[in-house]
Amino acid sequence: MGVPINYMAVLVAAFVNYVLGMLWYGVIFGKSWRRMSGIPQMTISLSGIVLGVVGSLLMSYVLAYAVIFGNAYRNAGGAGGGLAAGFFYWLGFVAPVKLGMVIYEKRPWPLWLLNSAYWLISLLAMGALLSAWK
Numbered sequence: 001m002g003v004p005i006n007y008m009a010v011l012v013a014a015f016v017n018y019v020l021g022m023l024w025y026g027v028i029f030g031k032s033w034r035r036m037s038g039i040p041q042m043t044i045s046l047s048g049i050v051l052g053v054v055g056s057l058l059m060s061y062v063l064a065y066a067v068i069f070g071n072a073y074r075n076a077g078g079a080g081g082g083l084a085a086g087f088f089y090w091l092g093f094v095a096p097v098k099l100g101m102v103i104y105e106k107r108p109w110p111l112w113l114l115n116s117a118y119w120l121i122s123l124l125a126m127g128a129l130l131s132a133w134k
Contacts, residue, residue, distance in 0.1 A: 005064050009133040013126040014060035018053060020125065024118045036111040063089065063123070064130045082131025086123035094119040 025033050026042070034042060067085045098116050101107040 005061070005068060006130075006133055009130050010057070010060045010064050012133075013064070013129045014053070014056040016125055016129060017056040017060060017122050020122050021052070021056075021118065024121075029114055033111070033114055036108055036114070060126055060130070063126055067127060067131045079128040079132040082127035082129065083124055084127075085131065086125070086127025087120070089127075090116075090120045090123045094123070 030042065034040065063085070066089070067082055095116050098112055098119070101115070102109055102112045
């Protein structure tokens with residue numbers, strides 16, 4: 001069946017994803033994101049934190065499974081294979097889905113760029129970590 005999933009790597013990748021999101025949408029681009037999204041002030045709730053952590057864990061586990069057991073990246077190995085996996089999952093699943101914000105919700109292109117760049121960087125980091133950590 002292949003290499004078993006490294007659950008410690010999954011936890012660390014999920015943590016990286018969550019912390020990157022906090023920094024990206026808080027300290028780094030928080031004001032711009034709130035302005036473009038029409039959110040006057042960010043409120044943090046326990047349920048939001050829990051759902052965010054669960055979502056990060058789920059994404060990390062699925063990406064780990066795809067990197068380890070996926071046919072396309074099985075022979076690539078190492079951080080390079082994880083970077084490739086992260087990029088192509090972003091390109092195929094995240095970027096097109098986020099286009100709906102611009103097309104149907106009439107959101108500004110800079111918001112698409114801000115959100116999509118976060119997911120690209122996050123998936124690249126998680127993919128590289130999960131693929132390189134044996």
